[in-house]
Amino acid sequence: MAKIDNIDLGEFPLLLAPMEDVSDPPFRALCKEYGADMVYTEFISSEGLIRDAAKSMMKLDIYEKERPVGIQIFGANLESMLRSVEIVEKTKPDVIDINFGCPVKKVVSKGAGAGILKDVDLMVKLTEAMVKHTNLPITVKTRLGWDHDSIKIYEVAERLQDVGCKAISIHGRTRAQMYKGEADWKPIAEVKNNPRMHIPVFGNGDVDTPEKAALMRDEYGLDGAMIGRASIGSPWFFKAVKHYFETGTHCEPPSLVERVDIARRHLQMSIDWKGEKLGVFETRRHYTNYFKGIPHFKEYRMKMVTSDHAEDVFATFDEVEEKFADYQFVE
Numbered sequence: 001m002a003k004i005d006n007i008d009l010g011e012f013p014l015l016l017a018p019m020e021d022v023s024d025p026p027f028r029a030l031c032k033e034y035g036a037d038m039v040y041t042e043f044i045s046s047e048g049l050i051r052d053a054a055k056s057m058m059k060l061d062i063y064e065k066e067r068p069v070g071i072q073i074f075g076a077n078l079e080s081m082l083r084s085v086e087i088v089e090k091t092k093p094d095v096i097d098i099n100f101g102c103p104v105k106k107v108v109s110k111g112a113g114a115g116i117l118k119d120v121d122l123m124v125k126l127t128e129a130m131v132k133h134t135n136l137p138i139t140v141k142t143r144l145g146w147d148h149d150s151i152k153i154y155e156v157a158e159r160l161q162d163v164g165c166k167a168i169s170i171h172g173r174t175r176a177q178m179y180k181g182e183a184d185w186k187p188i189a190e191v192k193n194n195p196r197m198h199i200p201v202f203g204n205g206d207v208d209t210p211e212k213a214a215l216m217r218d219e220y221g222l223d224g225a226m227i228g229r230a231s232i233g234s235p236w237f238f239k240a241v242k243h244y245f246e247t248g249t250h251c252e253p254p255s256l257v258e259r260v261d262i263a264r265r266h267l268q269m270s271i272d273w274k275g276e277k278l279g280v281f282e283t284r285r286h287y288t289n290y291f292k293g294i295p296h297f298k299e300y301r302m303k304m305v306t307s308d309h310a311e312d313v314f315a316t317f318d319e320v321e322e323k324f325a326d327y328q329f330v331e
């Protein structure tokens with residue numbers, strides 16, 4: 001059983017990874033409905049939060065139905081991180097997660113995200129201070145190290161645990177790799193196999209088939225899988241993995257009618273959450289995958305991703321449902 005403090009996530013939980021501009025409340029709710037055991041918000045700037053930047057504050061919204069949920073924050077300044085913990089606490093997440101893994105230049109150049117992998121002492125100090133500053137569990141998401149020659153995750157994980165971090169999610173790449181190459185799960189397994197480690201160690205990176213999730217569980221012995229890109233436009237991926245765990249077989253991919261229903265609900269939740277303009281705009285990125293594989297679909301896809309009004313997008317969904325109802329998706 002994987003437990004973050006007293007939050008019981010069950011046997012080998014599947015976690016929705018924090019993803020900027022993707023892991024918003026509507027998408028998290030869909031992933032939860034389709035089997036994610038825990039979800040995370042996209043990363044939120046501690047500096048933005050303390051300036052009360054509306055965009056950062058909006059990212060703190062949580063639906064009750066998506067719990068347990070972790071709010072992820074990033075920053076490198078102790079004072080700002082502590083003040084943002086106070087702000088985040090008020091929105092009552094289940095967990096506060098610290099992003100020590102973002103490889104993007106504008107984050108790293110300020111010493112935040114994966115930038116902190118160059119200063120493990122500061123990483124530990126920030127984590128310790130945040131743990132002491134809140135009653136909520138603090139978890140960490142990070143990478144293997146700064147680059148191939150500085151993979152210190154074994155030591156880092158131990159030290160984070162020692163200062164009270166309640167779980168660690170490890171992306172099996174270094175900062176230098178960005179998203180290139182294959183994620184290496186071996187160092188993550190070494191962390192897990194460290195006899196001193198007792199907090200959950202979640203593996204992340206390239207879990208895009210049920211078989212890979214099973215490998216992470218059975219061969220690498222990790223405590224759970226954090227899933228990012230494979231869920232974009234496929235929130236049902238979590239269900240597919242669980243089905244495979246239970247039966248050793250692949251479940252039927254969702255039918256066209258089910259996909260249209262998901263797309264409709266996704267769009268409606270987004271509109272309810274952030275208004276028509278943003279809701280229509282920000283849900284677009286998901287449709288391509290929702291309807292991937294349908295031949296001669298371009299005309300409909302174009303309408304979905306260029307219409308500015310919700311009623312036009314909904315009308316396109318109706319058309320798609322009528323025209324392609326019998327289309328059989330293959331995995």
Ligand SMILES: Cc1cc2nc3c(=O)[nH]c(=O)nc-3n(C[C@H](O)[C@H](O)[C@H](O)COP(=O)(O)O)c2cc1C
Nearest residue numbers: 017018019020042043099171205206207227228229
């Ligand atoms: C579009 C996108 C946005 C991301 N934003 C975040 C983020 O806000 N915080 C974070 O810790 N990781 C972020 N990541 C990294 C993912 O959480 C994850 O570590 C990475 O995609 C590897 O997992 P995957 O192979 O399952 O996608 C992002 C990844 C993508 C593709």
